[in-house]
Amino acid sequence: MHSSPAGRRTRLVAGRVTRYALLVVMAVVVLFPIYITVVNALLPSAEIAHRPPVLFPTHPQWSTFSTAFSHAHLGIYLRNSAIVTVAITVAELVTSVLAAYAFAFIRFPLRNTVFVLCLATLMVPMEATVIPNYRTIEAFGWYNTFPALIVPFAASGVGIFLLRQAFLGIPRDLRDAAALDGYGHLRFLMRVAVPLSRPVLAAFGIFAFMGAWNQYLWPLIVTQTDSVRTVPIGLRQLSAANVNQIDVIFAGTLLGALPIFVLLIVFQRQLVRGLTAGSVKG
Amino acid sequence: MDGDLSPLAGRDAASHLLERATATSVALEGVSKSYGGTAAVRDLTLQAGAGELLVLLGPSGCGKTTALRLVAGLESPSSGIVRIGSDVVNDVDPKDRDVAMVFQSYALYPHLSVARNIEFPLRSRHVPAAERTRLVGDVADSLRLSSLLERKPGQLSGGQRQRVALARAIVRRPKVFLMDEPLSNLDAQLRVDMRAELVELHARLGTTILYVTHDQVEAMTMGERVAVLNDGALQQLDVPAAVHDRPANAFVAGFIGSPPMNILRGRLVGEGDALFVAVPGGRLALGDELARAARRRDLDEVQLGVRPEALRIELGAAAVPVAGLLGTIAATVTLVELVGHEQNVACRLAGSQLVWVRAGAGGAPMRTGEPVVLGVTGPVHLFDPRDGARVEP
Ligand SMILES: Nc1ncnc2c1ncn2[C@@H]1O[C@H](COP(=O)(O)OP(=O)(O)OP(=O)(O)O)[C@@H](O)[C@H]1O
Ligand SMILES: [Mg+2]
Numbered sequence: 001m002h003s004s005p006a007g008r009r010t011r012l013v014a015g016r017v018t019r020y021a022l023l024v025v026m027a028v029v030v031l032f033p034i035y036i037t038v039v040n041a042l043l044p045s046a047e048i049a050h051r052p053p054v055l056f057p058t059h060p061q062w063s064t065f066s067t068a069f070s071h072a073h074l075g076i077y078l079r080n081s082a083i084v085t086v087a088i089t090v091a092e093l094v095t096s097v098l099a100a101y102a103f104a105f106i107r108f109p110l111r112n113t114v115f116v117l118c119l120a121t122l123m124v125p126m127e128a129t130v131i132p133n134y135r136t137i138e139a140f141g142w143y144n145t146f147p148a149l150i151v152p153f154a155a156s157g158v159g160i161f162l163l164r165q166a167f168l169g170i171p172r173d174l175r176d177a178a179a180l181d182g183y184g185h186l187r188f189l190m191r192v193a194v195p196l197s198r199p200v201l202a203a204f205g206i207f208a209f210m211g212a213w214n215q216y217l218w219p220l221i222v223t224q225t226d227s228v229r230t231v232p233i234g235l236r237q238l239s240a241a242n243v244n245q246i247d248v249i250f251a252g253t254l255l256g257a258l259p260i261f262v263l264l265i266v267f268q269r270q271l272v273r274g275l276t277a278g279s280v281k282g
Numbered sequence: 283m284d285g286d287l288s289p290l291a292g293r294d295a296a297s298h299l300l301e302r303a304t305a306t307s308v309a310l311e312g313v314s315k316s317y318g319g320t321a322a323v324r325d326l327t328l329q330a331g332a333g334e335l336l337v338l339l340g341p342s343g344c345g346k347t348t349a350l351r352l353v354a355g356l357e358s359p360s361s362g363i364v365r366i367g368s369d370v371v372n373d374v375d376p377k378d379r380d381v382a383m384v385f386q387s388y389a390l391y392p393h394l395s396v397a398r399n400i401e402f403p404l405r406s407r408h409v410p411a412a413e414r415t416r417l418v419g420d421v422a423d424s425l426r427l428s429s430l431l432e433r434k435p436g437q438l439s440g441g442q443r444q445r446v447a448l449a450r451a452i453v454r455r456p457k458v459f460l461m462d463e464p465l466s467n468l469d470a471q472l473r474v475d476m477r478a479e480l481v482e483l484h485a486r487l488g489t490t491i492l493y494v495t496h497d498q499v500e501a502m503t504m505g506e507r508v509a510v511l512n513d514g515a516l517q518q519l520d521v522p523a524a525v526h527d528r529p530a531n532a533f534v535a536g537f538i539g540s541p542p543m544n545i546l547r548g549r550l551v552g553e554g555d556a557l558f559v560a561v562p563g564g565r566l567a568l569g570d571e572l573a574r575a576a577r578r579r580d581l582d583e584v585q586l587g588v589r590p591e592a593l594r595i596e597l598g599a600a601a602v603p604v605a606g607l608l609g610t611i612a613a614t615v616t617l618v619e620l621v622g623h624e625q626n627v628a629c630r631l632a633g634s635q636l637v638w639v640r641a642g643a644g645g646a647p648m649r650t651g652e653p654v655v656l657g658v659t660g661p662v663h664l665f666d667p668r669d670g671a672r673v674e675p
Contacts, residue, residue, distance in 0.1 A: 173389035176356050181450075182377040182406030195393045 041065070041250035048246055064251040071245070073226050074252050077234035081213060081256070084230055087150045088212040093205055096159030101189050103160065104167035105175055115164070121157040130221065137222055148222040149230070153212065162204050166197040202270040210260055231256035305333035305490050306367040306457040308353055313362030315348055322348040324514040325362070335484050335491045337505030339498060341537070345514040346494040347386065350460045353492060355379050366458060382451035383460040388443050390435040396446050397422070397431040403454045421449045441472045452487070459491040465500065477504055498538050502526065510534050532670035535587045535663060541626055541638040545665070546586045550576055558609070559586050559664070562633030566609025566658045571675035576664055579673055587663035590640035594657040595627060595648070608658045613637060615652045629654060
């Protein structure tokens with residue numbers, strides 16, 4: 001195989017064109033459903049079922065967004081989702097950091113066994129724990145309350161695993177130096193271990209937030225009234241009850257997904273850094 | 283101890299920090315430490331006097347770091363007693379031992395600025411902010427770090443990091459400094475400079491220092507006394523000159539010096555009153571006292587120690603023994619190392635043992651393969667091959 005300079009350049013250009021073509025296809029696949037949701041939210045209900053489908057709203061109907069708040073209680077759902085999601089995210093971060101620290105820095109009997117148990121929870125699908133958890137919640141009298149939505153998710157095997165890895169990357173000398181400098185475990189954790197693991201914490205925090213925000217099955221089972229229903233459940237109730245308000249449901253879906261969009265855009269850089277950078281250098 | 287600091291208010295606490303320059307002795311008494319099955323430190327007994335700079339010297343893996351960690355309280359001994367001053371500290375928490383350690387890796391906090399790194403130990407001891415700033419400023423001045431206070435450790439050179447690590451140790455005026463090969467990551471020139479600075483710092487602070495190194499030049503130039511370790515056990519503890527001139531055993535002899543002392547297998551041969559050591563290719567006469575000591579030990583085989591400086595190369599295999607020499611050995615030049623204006627020449631004896639010779643300036647350049655006669659100008663050392671112990675004349 002011999003390649004002239006011109007041939008090589010042609011191949012380079014061809015490679016780049018292929019790459020961009022692939023990226024464009026992928027972008028369309030990802031973005032098209034979102035675009036259709038936006039379009040449908042802005043179309044009157046009657047036009048949504050129109051054949052061929054309308055791909056551009058000529059008379060956008062902005063009122064559906066306010067209707068989502070006034071008629072469909074979207075405000076309450078958003079508030080509930082915010083409470084539940086923030087509580088779960090904070091709880092998962094706190095418990096994961098503490099547990100991961102113990103696994104990484106403290107020697108205690110059966111440490112590895114307990115850690116493997118924590119990891120094993122990752123292999124149990126949510127569907128398998130729904131019934132026992134439901135009974136527990138009911139026994140506590142938590143049915144249709146916020147604790148029912150929050151407490152079962154207050155600890156996370158993934159979080160423990162990720163943070164333990166991050167903490168193991170912290171040189172032991174740092175812990176020893178801090179011990180000589182008068183820092184106990186908790187203060188070392190707050191002043192050194194956590195700041196050094198910020199990229200991983202941020203990545204896991206976002207991950208936890210998205211997971212909590214998008215929960216569907218469990219909140220559906222343990223809620224009964226709008227006072228505790230989260231966005232996905234609220235929208236689902238609405239669509240079940242009100243088929244001719246499908247444009248409102250599209251609008252609600254968009255509004256409900258908005259926090260996630262914002263989160264991803266704001267923390268985009270953190271996420272990338274969390275994936276690429278080692279947590280400790282020099 | 284930080285317990286006696288916290289009740290004191292503001293300025294008092296800080297001035298207390300500054301005054302406490304009274305030095306303390308440190309001792310390990312019969313200390314052993316093993317990890318699982320392997321012993322890192324074996325029955326180690328040594329003491330650094332108050333205000334002394336004691337160097338722990340030994341090859342990699344001989345337990346130097348472990349010894350320091352035992353003093354710091356980062357490891358607890360499997361057996362034996364650790365003493366700081368007159369107190370047994372075996373059960374005292376690291377933070378209450380009032381020792382500061384400069385780690386082999388420096389262990390700077392990468393996310394904190396130089397200033398924050400230095401004041402880190404003060405924060406945990408509740409020193410008020412104004413005092414912290416002043417103390418950090420003072421230490422930074424004395425270690426020429428003032429212009430770097432806002433940088434992160436990642437933005438510093440090795441020498442600068444090393445000074446930050448020192449500053450962090452100094453700032454709280456501990457009773458004892460533990461320094462674990464603080465210069466090992468620096469280039470040769472910087473190492474020479476920092477050596478002088480550390481010695482000067484020690485003179486200024488008067489604090490007891492346990493200084494770990496595997497670099498014998500560092501040990502010999504900095505230490506008031508040197509403790510040579512091997513395989514977790516103490517080999518010799520003495521002033522540098524004595525470690526060099528009267529090595530306690532064959533290990534110390536073969537470790538100190540550059541190139542280190544030649545250790546040759548030989549046999550004792552008596553001729554009337556005189557006693558000789560026969561080595562392949564020659565023999566040399568022992569002085570009266572050494573001969574008596576060797577006879578007393580009832581030795582047959584011996585290890586003969588000759589420093590490269592105590593050998594002289596006489597060209598030509600047939601050279602006649604010259605007056606003033608203890609003896610001569612026939613050998614062949616195998617390697618010539620030029621060190622500045624000196625030559626280190628490796629010669630092989632008939633029995634295939636290798637001998638280093640320090641040939642001074644001006645001598646004719648050696649060629650490999652050339653047969654030579656080595657003249658022994660002395661002094662020589664004898665070691666008992668059974669345990670390597672020195673035969674003391
Ligand atoms: N935490 C540990 N677990 C098991 N073995 C250890 C541990 N720490 C040290 N050792 C072993 O103990 C011995 C002494 O180690 P140490 O770190 O004290 O050596 P050192 O003299 O400081 O070496 P170097 O000059 O390379 O730093 C080594 O054989 C080492 O493998
Ligand atoms: Mg070491």
